[in-house]
Amino acid sequence: MCASYDGLCGIGELAERAGVSVKTVRFYSDSGLLPEASRSAGGHRRYGPDSLERLRMIRSLRTMDLPVSAVRRILDEEETAGSPGSALEDAVAGQLRTLGSQLAALRWREAALRAVQECPAAERAGRLRLIGAVTAPPTTAPLARFWRGWLPPRMPARSVAAFLEAAVPQPPDDPDPVHVLAFARLCALVSGPCDGEERSRTQPHAHKEADARASAVLYAGLAEAYELAGAEMRHERGPYPGEALDGFVAAYASAHDTADTPGFRRVLARQLAADPRIDRYWELTAEVVSPPAGRPEPTPGSAHDWLLAALHTQSGTALPA
Template sequence: MLSIGQLAEQAGVSVKTVRFYSDRGLLPEAARSGGGHRRYGPDALDRLRLIRSLRTLDLPVPDVSRVLDEEDALEDIVAGQLREVGSRLAALRWREAALRLLTDCTARERAERLRLVGALSTPPGTDALARFWRYWLPARLPARVVKAVVDQAVPAPPDDPTPEQVLAFARLQDFVITPCFVSGPRANTNYGQPEVHLPGKGYRPAVLYEGLPEAYELASAALRAGRAPHRGEALDCFVAVHAASLGRRDTGDFRRDLHRMLAAEPRIDLYWQLTAEILSPPPGPPEPTPGAADNWLREALAATAPAPDYGRVHTAT
Protein backbone atom coordinates (compact mmCIF):
# COMPACT_ATOMS: atom_id res chain seq x y z
CA MET A 1 0.00 0.00 0.00
CA LEU A 2 1.27 3.47 -0.92
CA SER A 3 0.58 6.76 0.77
CA ILE A 4 -0.47 9.69 -1.38
CA GLY A 5 3.03 11.16 -1.04
CA GLN A 6 4.75 7.91 -2.02
CA LEU A 7 2.50 7.49 -5.06
CA ALA A 8 3.11 11.08 -6.16
CA GLU A 9 6.88 10.69 -5.77
CA GLN A 10 7.05 7.43 -7.76
CA ALA A 11 4.85 8.87 -10.54
CA GLY A 12 6.79 12.15 -10.67
CA VAL A 13 3.76 14.33 -9.96
CA SER A 14 2.63 16.53 -7.12
CA VAL A 15 0.44 15.40 -4.25
CA LYS A 16 -2.09 17.96 -5.41
CA THR A 17 -2.32 16.21 -8.80
CA VAL A 18 -2.93 12.80 -7.19
CA ARG A 19 -5.61 14.31 -4.93
CA PHE A 20 -7.25 15.99 -7.98
CA TYR A 21 -7.58 12.70 -9.87
CA SER A 22 -8.71 10.88 -6.75
CA ASP A 23 -11.42 13.42 -5.98
CA ARG A 24 -12.77 13.01 -9.54
CA GLY A 25 -12.97 9.25 -9.30
CA LEU A 26 -10.18 8.53 -11.80
CA LEU A 27 -7.82 7.12 -9.17
CA PRO A 28 -9.76 5.26 -6.48
CA GLU A 29 -8.06 4.85 -3.14
CA ALA A 30 -7.83 1.30 -1.79
CA ALA A 31 -8.20 2.20 1.89
CA ARG A 32 -7.66 4.81 4.56
CA SER A 33 -5.14 4.70 7.38
CA GLY A 34 -6.14 4.88 11.00
CA GLY A 35 -5.55 8.59 10.81
CA GLY A 36 -7.78 8.95 7.75
CA HIS A 37 -4.95 9.25 5.19
CA ARG A 38 -5.40 7.83 1.70
CA ARG A 39 -3.77 4.56 0.78
CA TYR A 40 -3.39 3.23 -2.78
CA GLY A 41 -2.99 -0.33 -4.01
CA PRO A 42 -0.27 -1.78 -6.27
CA ASP A 43 -2.19 -0.97 -9.51
CA ALA A 44 -2.50 2.73 -8.71
CA LEU A 45 0.91 3.68 -10.11
CA ASP A 46 0.18 2.20 -13.56
CA ARG A 47 -3.28 3.76 -13.55
CA LEU A 48 -1.88 7.16 -12.62
CA ARG A 49 0.72 6.96 -15.40
CA LEU A 50 -2.02 6.09 -17.89
CA ILE A 51 -4.08 9.06 -16.70
CA ARG A 52 -1.08 11.33 -17.15
CA SER A 53 -0.50 10.04 -20.68
CA LEU A 54 -4.12 10.64 -21.64
CA ARG A 55 -4.13 14.12 -20.14
CA THR A 56 -0.90 14.94 -22.02
CA LEU A 57 -2.95 14.40 -25.18
CA ASP A 58 -5.40 17.03 -23.88
CA LEU A 59 -8.20 14.54 -23.36
CA PRO A 60 -10.79 16.04 -21.03
CA VAL A 61 -11.40 14.33 -17.69
CA PRO A 62 -14.74 12.72 -18.76
CA ASP A 63 -13.01 11.10 -21.76
CA VAL A 64 -10.17 9.88 -19.55
CA SER A 65 -12.76 8.32 -17.26
CA ARG A 66 -14.37 6.52 -20.23
CA VAL A 67 -11.01 5.11 -21.35
CA LEU A 68 -10.33 3.81 -17.86
CA ASP A 69 -13.75 2.25 -17.47
CA GLU A 70 -14.59 1.05 -21.00
CA GLU A 71 -12.24 -1.31 -22.79
CA ASP A 72 -13.05 -0.14 -26.34
CA ALA A 73 -13.50 3.58 -25.64
CA LEU A 74 -9.97 4.70 -26.55
CA GLU A 75 -10.32 4.15 -30.30
CA ASP A 76 -13.53 6.20 -30.55
CA ILE A 77 -12.16 8.99 -28.37
CA VAL A 78 -8.91 9.22 -30.33
CA ALA A 79 -10.86 9.37 -33.61
CA GLY A 80 -12.98 12.19 -32.21
CA GLN A 81 -9.89 14.06 -31.02
CA LEU A 82 -8.31 13.71 -34.46
CA ARG A 83 -11.39 15.26 -36.06
CA GLU A 84 -11.31 18.12 -33.57
CA VAL A 85 -7.60 18.74 -34.11
CA GLY A 86 -8.12 18.65 -37.88
CA SER A 87 -10.86 21.25 -37.58
CA ARG A 88 -8.63 23.49 -35.45
CA LEU A 89 -5.75 23.17 -37.89
CA ALA A 90 -8.03 24.04 -40.82
CA ALA A 91 -9.23 27.12 -38.93
CA LEU A 92 -5.63 28.18 -38.28
CA ARG A 93 -4.69 27.68 -41.93
CA TRP A 94 -7.65 29.81 -43.03
CA ARG A 95 -6.64 32.52 -40.56
CA GLU A 96 -3.05 32.43 -41.81
CA ALA A 97 -4.13 32.64 -45.46
CA ALA A 98 -6.55 35.48 -44.65
CA LEU A 99 -3.78 37.41 -42.89
CA ARG A 100 -1.43 36.89 -45.84
CA LEU A 101 -4.19 38.19 -48.11
CA LEU A 102 -3.99 41.53 -46.31
CA THR A 103 -0.31 42.00 -47.11
CA ASP A 104 1.23 43.35 -50.32
CA CYS A 105 -1.86 45.22 -51.52
CA THR A 106 -3.00 48.83 -51.76
CA ALA A 107 -4.91 50.52 -48.97
CA ARG A 108 -8.13 50.39 -51.00
CA GLU A 109 -7.68 46.68 -51.76
CA ARG A 110 -6.88 46.00 -48.10
CA ALA A 111 -10.09 47.68 -46.95
CA GLU A 112 -12.19 45.67 -49.42
CA ARG A 113 -10.45 42.42 -48.58
CA LEU A 114 -10.87 43.06 -44.88
CA ARG A 115 -14.61 43.57 -45.42
CA LEU A 116 -14.88 40.33 -47.38
CA VAL A 117 -12.84 38.06 -45.10
CA GLY A 118 -14.43 39.63 -42.04
CA ALA A 119 -17.73 38.05 -43.10
CA LEU A 120 -16.19 34.55 -43.24
CA SER A 121 -15.99 32.08 -40.42
CA THR A 122 -12.75 30.09 -40.16
CA PRO A 123 -12.99 27.66 -41.78
CA PRO A 124 -16.05 28.95 -43.65
CA GLY A 125 -19.29 27.08 -43.98
CA THR A 126 -21.29 26.52 -47.14
CA ASP A 127 -24.81 27.22 -45.86
CA ALA A 128 -25.10 30.52 -47.77
CA LEU A 129 -24.03 28.85 -51.02
CA ALA A 130 -26.48 25.97 -50.59
CA ARG A 131 -29.25 28.43 -49.75
CA PHE A 132 -28.47 30.38 -52.92
CA TRP A 133 -28.97 27.27 -55.05
CA ARG A 134 -32.21 26.34 -53.33
CA TYR A 135 -33.48 29.81 -54.18
CA TRP A 136 -32.04 29.79 -57.70
CA LEU A 137 -33.46 26.43 -58.76
CA PRO A 138 -37.04 26.17 -60.03
CA ALA A 139 -39.76 25.80 -57.46
CA ARG A 140 -41.11 22.34 -56.59
CA LEU A 141 -38.12 20.35 -57.80
CA PRO A 142 -37.91 16.92 -56.13
CA ALA A 143 -35.72 17.02 -53.03
CA ARG A 144 -33.31 14.42 -54.44
CA VAL A 145 -32.74 16.58 -57.55
CA VAL A 146 -32.13 19.69 -55.46
CA LYS A 147 -29.65 17.79 -53.28
CA ALA A 148 -27.78 16.46 -56.33
CA VAL A 149 -27.47 19.95 -57.83
CA VAL A 150 -26.36 21.51 -54.54
CA ASP A 151 -23.78 18.76 -53.96
CA GLN A 152 -22.31 19.35 -57.41
CA ALA A 153 -22.48 23.14 -57.44
CA VAL A 154 -21.26 24.05 -53.94
CA PRO A 155 -17.45 23.93 -53.58
CA ALA A 156 -16.02 22.55 -50.36
CA PRO A 157 -13.68 24.97 -48.57
CA PRO A 158 -10.10 23.68 -48.99
CA ASP A 159 -8.39 22.55 -45.78
CA ASP A 160 -5.15 24.38 -46.60
CA PRO A 161 -6.18 27.40 -48.70
CA THR A 162 -3.99 29.88 -50.50
CA PRO A 163 -4.69 33.58 -49.95
CA GLU A 164 -6.22 33.65 -53.45
CA GLN A 165 -8.62 30.84 -52.52
CA VAL A 166 -9.65 32.70 -49.37
CA LEU A 167 -10.40 35.79 -51.46
CA ALA A 168 -12.35 33.76 -54.05
CA PHE A 169 -14.43 32.07 -51.35
CA ALA A 170 -15.10 35.39 -49.65
CA ARG A 171 -16.16 36.95 -52.94
CA LEU A 172 -18.37 33.96 -53.73
CA GLN A 173 -20.15 34.23 -50.40
CA ASP A 174 -20.51 37.99 -50.90
CA PHE A 175 -22.04 37.34 -54.34
CA VAL A 176 -24.71 34.95 -53.09
CA ILE A 177 -25.81 37.17 -50.20
CA THR A 178 -26.27 40.31 -52.28
CA PRO A 179 -29.75 41.86 -52.00
CA CYS A 180 -31.05 40.33 -55.24
CA PHE A 181 -30.54 36.86 -53.74
CA VAL A 182 -31.38 37.42 -50.09
CA SER A 183 -35.07 36.73 -50.63
CA GLY A 184 -34.41 34.55 -53.64
CA PRO A 185 -34.05 35.54 -57.30
CA ARG A 186 -37.61 34.43 -58.01
CA ALA A 187 -38.85 37.16 -55.71
CA ASN A 188 -36.89 39.91 -57.42
CA THR A 189 -38.27 41.11 -60.72
CA ASN A 190 -35.04 42.99 -61.45
CA TYR A 191 -33.10 39.77 -61.74
CA GLY A 192 -34.06 37.58 -64.68
CA GLN A 193 -34.58 33.86 -64.48
CA PRO A 194 -33.89 31.16 -67.07
CA GLU A 195 -36.96 30.04 -69.00
CA VAL A 196 -36.86 26.63 -67.33
CA HIS A 197 -37.38 28.28 -63.93
CA LEU A 198 -40.53 30.13 -64.93
CA PRO A 199 -44.00 28.58 -64.76
CA GLY A 200 -46.07 28.36 -67.91
CA LYS A 201 -43.10 27.91 -70.26
CA GLY A 202 -43.73 24.23 -70.95
CA TYR A 203 -40.58 22.94 -69.29
CA ARG A 204 -40.31 19.91 -67.01
CA PRO A 205 -37.43 21.16 -64.83
CA ALA A 206 -36.86 17.84 -63.04
CA VAL A 207 -36.16 16.11 -66.36
CA LEU A 208 -33.65 18.82 -67.30
CA TYR A 209 -31.76 18.92 -64.00
CA GLU A 210 -31.63 15.14 -63.74
CA GLY A 211 -30.17 14.81 -67.23
CA LEU A 212 -27.68 17.69 -67.35
CA PRO A 213 -24.99 16.09 -65.12
CA GLU A 214 -24.32 13.42 -67.76
CA ALA A 215 -23.88 16.06 -70.47
CA TYR A 216 -21.62 18.10 -68.17
CA GLU A 217 -19.44 15.09 -67.43
CA LEU A 218 -19.00 14.38 -71.15
CA ALA A 219 -18.15 18.02 -71.80
CA SER A 220 -15.74 18.07 -68.84
CA ALA A 221 -13.76 15.25 -70.42
CA ALA A 222 -13.35 17.39 -73.55
CA LEU A 223 -12.37 20.41 -71.45
CA ARG A 224 -9.69 18.42 -69.61
CA ALA A 225 -8.34 17.27 -72.96
CA GLY A 226 -8.24 20.88 -74.18
CA ARG A 227 -10.63 20.22 -77.07
CA ALA A 228 -12.58 23.09 -78.62
CA PRO A 229 -16.40 22.93 -78.61
CA HIS A 230 -17.58 20.53 -81.32
CA ARG A 231 -20.31 18.16 -82.39
CA GLY A 232 -20.44 14.83 -80.65
CA GLU A 233 -21.83 12.82 -77.78
CA ALA A 234 -21.67 15.61 -75.21
CA LEU A 235 -23.62 18.08 -77.35
CA ASP A 236 -26.12 15.43 -78.44
CA CYS A 237 -26.76 14.53 -74.79
CA PHE A 238 -27.13 18.21 -73.86
CA VAL A 239 -29.67 18.86 -76.64
CA ALA A 240 -31.54 15.62 -75.97
CA VAL A 241 -32.01 16.52 -72.31
CA HIS A 242 -33.42 19.94 -73.22
CA ALA A 243 -35.68 18.40 -75.86
CA ALA A 244 -36.99 15.78 -73.40
CA SER A 245 -37.71 18.45 -70.80
CA LEU A 246 -39.80 20.33 -73.38
CA GLY A 247 -41.43 17.27 -74.92
CA ARG A 248 -39.86 17.99 -78.32
CA ARG A 249 -37.63 16.09 -80.74
CA ASP A 250 -33.99 16.88 -81.46
CA THR A 251 -34.24 18.47 -84.90
CA GLY A 252 -32.45 21.27 -86.72
CA ASP A 253 -35.33 23.62 -85.92
CA PHE A 254 -35.16 22.69 -82.24
CA ARG A 255 -31.40 23.29 -82.09
CA ARG A 256 -31.87 26.75 -83.60
CA ASP A 257 -34.64 27.50 -81.09
CA LEU A 258 -32.54 26.18 -78.20
CA HIS A 259 -29.52 28.24 -79.23
CA ARG A 260 -31.68 31.38 -79.39
CA MET A 261 -33.26 30.69 -76.02
CA LEU A 262 -30.00 29.89 -74.21
CA ALA A 263 -28.28 32.95 -75.70
CA ALA A 264 -30.95 35.18 -74.16
CA GLU A 265 -30.88 33.60 -70.68
CA PRO A 266 -29.43 35.42 -67.66
CA ARG A 267 -26.08 34.07 -66.49
CA ILE A 268 -24.30 33.54 -63.19
CA ASP A 269 -20.83 33.30 -64.73
CA LEU A 270 -19.23 35.04 -61.75
CA TYR A 271 -20.34 32.19 -59.50
CA TRP A 272 -18.62 29.61 -61.69
CA GLN A 273 -15.52 31.76 -62.19
CA LEU A 274 -15.02 32.06 -58.43
CA THR A 275 -15.80 28.38 -57.92
CA ALA A 276 -13.08 27.49 -60.43
CA GLU A 277 -10.61 29.68 -58.51
CA ILE A 278 -11.47 27.84 -55.30
CA LEU A 279 -11.22 24.36 -56.80
CA SER A 280 -8.17 24.91 -59.01
CA PRO A 281 -5.76 27.56 -57.76
CA PRO A 282 -2.83 28.41 -60.06
CA PRO A 283 -0.53 27.05 -61.32
CA GLY A 284 -2.45 23.78 -61.66
CA PRO A 285 -4.80 23.08 -64.59
CA PRO A 286 -8.39 24.21 -63.96
CA GLU A 287 -10.85 21.53 -62.96
CA PRO A 288 -14.00 21.94 -65.08
CA THR A 289 -17.02 23.19 -63.16
CA PRO A 290 -20.63 22.61 -64.25
CA GLY A 291 -20.61 26.25 -65.38
CA ALA A 292 -17.54 25.72 -67.57
CA ALA A 293 -19.11 22.58 -69.04
CA ASP A 294 -22.34 24.46 -69.73
CA ASN A 295 -20.42 27.24 -71.50
CA TRP A 296 -18.57 24.68 -73.63
CA LEU A 297 -21.84 23.03 -74.63
CA ARG A 298 -23.51 26.34 -75.48
CA GLU A 299 -20.53 27.29 -77.65
CA ALA A 300 -20.71 23.91 -79.36
CA LEU A 301 -24.40 24.44 -80.01
CA ALA A 302 -23.81 27.95 -81.37
CA ALA A 303 -21.09 26.69 -83.70
CA THR A 304 -23.08 23.75 -85.06
CA ALA A 305 -26.74 24.83 -85.00
CA PRO A 306 -28.14 24.85 -88.54
CA ALA A 307 -28.54 28.27 -90.09
CA PRO A 308 -32.12 29.42 -90.70
CA ASP A 309 -33.53 28.36 -94.08
CA TYR A 310 -35.13 31.45 -95.58
CA GLY A 311 -35.79 29.72 -98.87
CA ARG A 312 -34.21 30.51 -102.22
CA VAL A 313 -34.43 34.00 -103.67
CA HIS A 314 -35.33 34.00 -107.38
CA THR A 315 -34.30 36.98 -109.49
CA ALA A 316 -35.43 37.81 -113.02
CA THR A 317 -32.82 37.47 -115.71
Protein backbone atom coordinates (compact mmCIF):
# COMPACT_ATOMS: atom_id res chain seq x y z
CA MET A 1 0.00 0.00 0.00
CA CYS A 2 2.71 2.42 0.96
CA ALA A 3 6.07 3.13 -0.58
CA SER A 4 7.97 3.41 2.71
CA TYR A 5 10.71 0.91 3.56
CA ASP A 6 8.67 -0.73 6.32
CA GLY A 7 5.38 -0.92 4.37
CA LEU A 8 3.64 1.46 6.75
CA CYS A 9 2.22 4.86 5.97
CA GLY A 10 1.37 7.99 7.88
CA ILE A 11 -2.05 9.38 8.59
CA GLY A 12 -1.81 12.00 5.82
CA GLU A 13 -0.93 9.50 3.12
CA LEU A 14 -3.69 7.09 4.27
CA ALA A 15 -6.27 9.88 4.28
CA GLU A 16 -5.26 11.00 0.78
CA ARG A 17 -5.44 7.47 -0.65
CA ALA A 18 -8.87 6.88 0.92
CA GLY A 19 -10.22 10.27 -0.13
CA VAL A 20 -11.07 11.39 3.42
CA SER A 21 -9.73 14.03 5.76
CA VAL A 22 -6.99 13.49 8.30
CA LYS A 23 -9.52 14.43 10.97
CA THR A 24 -11.75 11.55 9.84
CA VAL A 25 -8.91 9.01 10.03
CA ARG A 26 -7.99 10.29 13.48
CA PHE A 27 -11.61 9.95 14.64
CA TYR A 28 -11.84 6.34 13.43
CA SER A 29 -8.53 5.53 15.08
CA ASP A 30 -9.55 7.10 18.37
CA SER A 31 -12.87 5.18 18.18
CA GLY A 32 -11.01 1.89 17.90
CA LEU A 33 -12.25 1.18 14.37
CA LEU A 34 -8.90 1.70 12.65
CA PRO A 35 -6.03 0.35 14.74
CA GLU A 36 -2.56 1.88 14.34
CA ALA A 37 0.32 -0.43 13.50
CA SER A 38 2.80 1.70 15.44
CA ARG A 39 3.97 5.22 16.22
CA SER A 40 7.02 6.90 14.74
CA ALA A 41 9.88 8.19 16.89
CA GLY A 42 8.17 11.56 16.75
CA GLY A 43 4.83 10.10 17.94
CA HIS A 44 3.10 10.12 14.55
CA ARG A 45 0.58 7.43 13.71
CA ARG A 46 1.61 4.66 11.32
CA TYR A 47 -0.80 2.31 9.58
CA GLY A 48 -0.35 -1.16 8.14
CA PRO A 49 -1.00 -2.50 4.60
CA ASP A 50 -4.61 -3.56 5.35
CA SER A 51 -5.63 -0.17 6.73
CA LEU A 52 -6.69 1.32 3.39
CA GLU A 53 -9.26 -1.41 2.66
CA ARG A 54 -10.48 -1.29 6.27
CA LEU A 55 -10.85 2.48 6.07
CA ARG A 56 -12.80 2.20 2.82
CA MET A 57 -15.13 -0.34 4.46
CA ILE A 58 -15.64 1.97 7.44
CA ARG A 59 -16.41 4.88 5.14
CA SER A 60 -18.95 2.79 3.18
CA LEU A 61 -20.71 1.67 6.34
CA ARG A 62 -20.80 5.17 7.77
CA THR A 63 -22.17 6.51 4.47
CA MET A 64 -25.27 4.38 5.21
CA ASP A 65 -25.51 6.17 8.58
CA LEU A 66 -24.70 3.04 10.54
CA PRO A 67 -23.63 3.93 14.09
CA VAL A 68 -20.06 3.40 15.20
CA SER A 69 -21.11 0.52 17.47
CA ALA A 70 -22.66 -1.35 14.51
CA VAL A 71 -19.61 -0.67 12.34
CA ARG A 72 -17.39 -2.12 15.07
CA ARG A 73 -19.46 -5.33 15.24
CA ILE A 74 -19.32 -5.73 11.45
CA LEU A 75 -15.57 -5.22 11.30
CA ASP A 76 -14.97 -7.61 14.21
CA GLU A 77 -17.08 -10.26 12.46
CA GLU A 78 -15.27 -9.72 9.18
CA GLU A 79 -11.91 -10.04 10.93
CA THR A 80 -12.98 -13.26 12.65
CA ALA A 81 -14.94 -14.96 9.86
CA GLY A 82 -13.25 -13.47 6.82
CA SER A 83 -16.37 -11.69 5.52
CA PRO A 84 -19.31 -9.67 6.89
CA GLY A 85 -22.23 -11.84 7.96
CA SER A 86 -25.15 -11.53 10.34
CA ALA A 87 -23.82 -8.34 11.92
CA LEU A 88 -24.03 -6.54 8.58
CA GLU A 89 -27.43 -8.07 7.80
CA ASP A 90 -28.83 -7.02 11.19
CA ALA A 91 -27.39 -3.51 10.90
CA VAL A 92 -28.83 -2.97 7.42
CA ALA A 93 -32.24 -4.32 8.48
CA GLY A 94 -32.26 -2.05 11.51
CA GLN A 95 -31.30 0.95 9.43
CA LEU A 96 -34.07 0.18 6.94
CA ARG A 97 -36.60 0.09 9.79
CA THR A 98 -35.33 3.41 11.07
CA LEU A 99 -35.43 4.93 7.61
CA GLY A 100 -38.96 3.62 7.07
CA SER A 101 -40.10 5.30 10.28
CA GLN A 102 -38.43 8.54 9.25
CA LEU A 103 -40.07 8.45 5.81
CA ALA A 104 -43.46 7.75 7.39
CA ALA A 105 -42.97 10.75 9.66
CA LEU A 106 -42.03 12.95 6.71
CA ARG A 107 -45.06 11.83 4.69
CA TRP A 108 -47.31 12.52 7.67
CA ARG A 109 -45.78 15.97 8.24
CA GLU A 110 -46.17 16.84 4.57
CA ALA A 111 -49.86 15.89 4.61
CA ALA A 112 -50.32 17.76 7.91
CA LEU A 113 -48.76 20.93 6.46
CA ARG A 114 -50.99 20.67 3.41
CA ALA A 115 -54.04 20.26 5.66
CA VAL A 116 -53.15 23.52 7.39
CA GLN A 117 -52.22 25.30 4.16
CA GLU A 118 -55.41 24.31 2.31
CA CYS A 119 -57.94 25.39 4.94
CA PRO A 120 -59.40 28.93 5.18
CA ALA A 121 -57.04 31.41 6.84
CA ALA A 122 -59.42 31.97 9.74
CA GLU A 123 -59.32 28.23 10.59
CA ARG A 124 -55.57 27.67 10.34
CA ALA A 125 -54.65 28.36 13.95
CA GLY A 126 -57.28 25.97 15.26
CA ARG A 127 -56.42 23.29 12.74
CA LEU A 128 -52.72 23.66 13.54
CA ARG A 129 -53.41 23.08 17.25
CA LEU A 130 -55.55 20.05 16.44
CA ILE A 131 -53.06 18.42 14.09
CA GLY A 132 -50.05 19.46 16.16
CA ALA A 133 -51.31 17.35 19.07
CA VAL A 134 -50.64 14.20 17.00
CA THR A 135 -47.13 12.77 16.83
CA ALA A 136 -45.40 12.12 13.52
CA PRO A 137 -45.58 9.32 12.63
CA PRO A 138 -48.88 9.01 14.52
CA THR A 139 -49.53 6.55 17.33
CA THR A 140 -52.79 4.72 17.93
CA ALA A 141 -52.18 4.50 21.69
CA PRO A 142 -54.92 7.04 22.61
CA LEU A 143 -57.49 5.04 20.64
CA ALA A 144 -56.43 1.78 22.26
CA ARG A 145 -56.65 3.36 25.73
CA PHE A 146 -60.16 4.56 24.96
CA TRP A 147 -61.36 1.09 24.00
CA ARG A 148 -59.62 -0.63 26.91
CA GLY A 149 -61.64 1.62 29.22
CA TRP A 150 -64.82 0.99 27.22
CA LEU A 151 -64.65 -2.80 26.98
CA PRO A 152 -66.12 -5.02 29.72
CA PRO A 153 -63.66 -5.62 32.58
CA ARG A 154 -61.67 -8.84 32.85
CA MET A 155 -62.05 -9.77 29.21
CA PRO A 156 -59.27 -12.19 28.13
CA ALA A 157 -56.25 -10.38 26.70
CA ARG A 158 -56.53 -12.27 23.40
CA SER A 159 -60.14 -11.13 22.97
CA VAL A 160 -59.22 -7.53 23.78
CA ALA A 161 -56.37 -7.63 21.25
CA ALA A 162 -58.68 -9.01 18.54
CA PHE A 163 -61.23 -6.28 19.20
CA LEU A 164 -58.60 -3.53 19.17
CA GLU A 165 -57.32 -4.78 15.82
CA ALA A 166 -60.80 -4.27 14.36
CA ALA A 167 -61.78 -1.08 16.19
CA VAL A 168 -58.54 0.94 16.08
CA PRO A 169 -57.81 2.30 12.58
CA GLN A 170 -54.24 2.35 11.35
CA PRO A 171 -53.28 5.60 9.60
CA PRO A 172 -52.36 5.02 5.94
CA ASP A 173 -48.68 4.82 4.98
CA ASP A 174 -49.09 7.60 2.43
CA PRO A 175 -51.67 9.91 4.02
CA ASP A 176 -53.70 12.64 2.42
CA PRO A 177 -54.65 15.83 4.35
CA VAL A 178 -58.13 14.30 4.78
CA HIS A 179 -56.61 11.32 6.61
CA VAL A 180 -54.48 13.51 8.83
CA LEU A 181 -57.39 15.73 9.80
CA ALA A 182 -59.72 12.78 10.49
CA PHE A 183 -57.11 10.99 12.62
CA ALA A 184 -56.37 14.16 14.60
CA ARG A 185 -60.09 14.66 15.24
CA LEU A 186 -60.39 11.02 16.27
CA CYS A 187 -57.57 11.37 18.81
CA ALA A 188 -59.13 14.57 20.15
CA LEU A 189 -62.50 12.81 20.45
CA VAL A 190 -61.20 9.92 22.58
CA SER A 191 -58.89 12.15 24.63
CA GLY A 192 -61.62 14.56 25.73
CA PRO A 193 -62.94 14.70 29.31
CA CYS A 194 -64.83 11.53 30.10
CA ASP A 195 -65.22 10.26 33.66
CA GLY A 196 -66.02 6.68 34.59
CA GLU A 197 -69.77 7.30 34.80
CA GLU A 198 -69.89 8.86 31.33
CA ARG A 199 -67.74 6.08 29.90
CA SER A 200 -70.01 3.42 31.36
CA ARG A 201 -73.04 5.01 29.72
CA THR A 202 -71.49 4.47 26.27
CA GLN A 203 -71.18 0.73 26.95
CA PRO A 204 -74.23 -0.90 25.27
CA HIS A 205 -76.74 -2.34 27.74
CA ALA A 206 -76.84 -5.51 25.67
CA HIS A 207 -73.17 -6.03 26.59
CA LYS A 208 -73.18 -5.18 30.28
CA GLU A 209 -74.66 -8.34 31.74
CA ALA A 210 -72.08 -10.64 30.17
CA ASP A 211 -69.24 -11.91 32.35
CA ALA A 212 -65.63 -12.18 31.16
CA ARG A 213 -66.15 -15.48 29.33
CA ALA A 214 -69.43 -14.40 27.79
CA SER A 215 -67.91 -11.07 26.74
CA ALA A 216 -65.15 -12.91 24.89
CA VAL A 217 -67.74 -15.06 23.10
CA LEU A 218 -69.85 -12.01 22.28
CA TYR A 219 -67.07 -9.93 20.78
CA ALA A 220 -65.62 -12.85 18.83
CA GLY A 221 -69.04 -13.50 17.31
CA LEU A 222 -69.60 -9.82 16.56
CA ALA A 223 -66.24 -9.60 14.80
CA GLU A 224 -67.23 -12.44 12.46
CA ALA A 225 -70.64 -10.88 11.82
CA TYR A 226 -69.12 -7.48 11.10
CA GLU A 227 -66.70 -9.04 8.62
CA LEU A 228 -69.55 -10.76 6.79
CA ALA A 229 -71.64 -7.59 6.77
CA GLY A 230 -68.63 -5.60 5.52
CA ALA A 231 -68.33 -7.93 2.53
CA GLU A 232 -71.99 -7.30 1.69
CA MET A 233 -71.50 -3.55 2.03
CA ARG A 234 -68.52 -3.59 -0.33
CA HIS A 235 -70.83 -5.17 -2.91
CA GLU A 236 -73.32 -2.36 -2.20
CA ARG A 237 -75.97 -4.76 -0.95
CA GLY A 238 -78.56 -3.30 1.37
CA PRO A 239 -79.34 -4.81 4.80
CA TYR A 240 -81.10 -8.17 4.62
CA PRO A 241 -81.55 -11.25 6.86
CA GLY A 242 -78.91 -13.84 6.14
CA GLU A 243 -75.69 -15.42 7.38
CA ALA A 244 -74.26 -12.18 8.74
CA LEU A 245 -77.40 -11.38 10.73
CA ASP A 246 -77.66 -14.95 12.05
CA GLY A 247 -74.09 -14.73 13.35
CA PHE A 248 -74.79 -11.30 14.85
CA VAL A 249 -77.83 -12.52 16.80
CA ALA A 250 -76.14 -15.80 17.75
CA ALA A 251 -73.32 -13.85 19.39
CA TYR A 252 -75.76 -12.04 21.67
CA ALA A 253 -77.78 -15.20 22.34
CA SER A 254 -74.65 -17.15 23.33
CA ALA A 255 -73.40 -14.36 25.58
CA HIS A 256 -76.75 -14.24 27.39
CA ASP A 257 -77.13 -18.03 27.44
CA THR A 258 -80.48 -17.96 25.70
CA ALA A 259 -82.01 -19.36 22.53
CA ASP A 260 -82.18 -17.46 19.26
CA THR A 261 -85.94 -17.12 18.84
CA PRO A 262 -88.13 -14.58 17.02
CA GLY A 263 -89.04 -13.15 20.43
CA PHE A 264 -85.36 -12.75 21.37
CA ARG A 265 -84.69 -11.00 18.07
CA ARG A 266 -87.47 -8.50 18.70
CA VAL A 267 -86.19 -7.76 22.22
CA LEU A 268 -82.61 -7.46 20.96
CA ALA A 269 -83.65 -5.10 18.15
CA ARG A 270 -85.40 -2.76 20.62
CA GLN A 271 -82.53 -2.92 23.10
CA LEU A 272 -79.84 -2.19 20.53
CA ALA A 273 -81.90 0.65 19.06
CA ALA A 274 -82.09 2.30 22.51
CA ASP A 275 -78.40 1.82 23.33
CA PRO A 276 -76.03 4.80 23.44
CA ARG A 277 -73.90 5.24 20.34
CA ILE A 278 -70.51 6.56 19.39
CA ASP A 279 -71.29 7.33 15.78
CA ARG A 280 -68.74 10.12 15.51
CA TYR A 281 -65.93 7.68 16.26
CA TRP A 282 -66.96 5.41 13.41
CA GLU A 283 -67.53 8.30 11.00
CA LEU A 284 -63.97 9.52 11.59
CA THR A 285 -62.63 5.96 11.43
CA ALA A 286 -64.14 5.57 7.97
CA GLU A 287 -62.40 8.78 6.87
CA VAL A 288 -59.05 7.50 8.17
CA VAL A 289 -59.19 4.13 6.38
CA SER A 290 -60.97 5.14 3.15
CA PRO A 291 -59.50 6.75 0.01
CA PRO A 292 -60.21 10.53 0.08
CA ALA A 293 -62.39 10.38 -3.04
CA GLY A 294 -63.33 6.71 -2.93
CA ARG A 295 -66.11 4.60 -1.48
CA PRO A 296 -66.05 4.54 2.36
CA GLU A 297 -64.59 1.35 3.80
CA PRO A 298 -66.90 -0.57 6.17
CA THR A 299 -66.08 -0.18 9.87
CA PRO A 300 -67.40 -2.14 12.85
CA GLY A 301 -69.74 0.82 13.43
CA SER A 302 -71.19 0.91 9.92
CA ALA A 303 -71.39 -2.90 9.84
CA HIS A 304 -73.30 -2.80 13.14
CA ASP A 305 -75.76 -0.32 11.64
CA TRP A 306 -76.22 -2.56 8.59
CA LEU A 307 -76.92 -5.58 10.79
CA LEU A 308 -79.24 -3.63 13.06
CA ALA A 309 -81.22 -2.46 10.04
CA ALA A 310 -81.47 -6.08 8.84
CA LEU A 311 -82.62 -7.14 12.31
CA HIS A 312 -85.34 -4.48 12.39
CA THR A 313 -86.50 -5.53 8.92
CA GLN A 314 -86.79 -9.16 9.97
CA SER A 315 -88.34 -8.56 13.40
CA GLY A 316 -90.75 -5.90 12.19
CA THR A 317 -89.60 -3.33 14.76
CA ALA A 318 -89.18 0.29 13.86
CA LEU A 319 -85.74 1.81 13.36
CA PRO A 320 -84.94 4.74 15.67
CA ALA A 321 -85.54 8.14 14.09
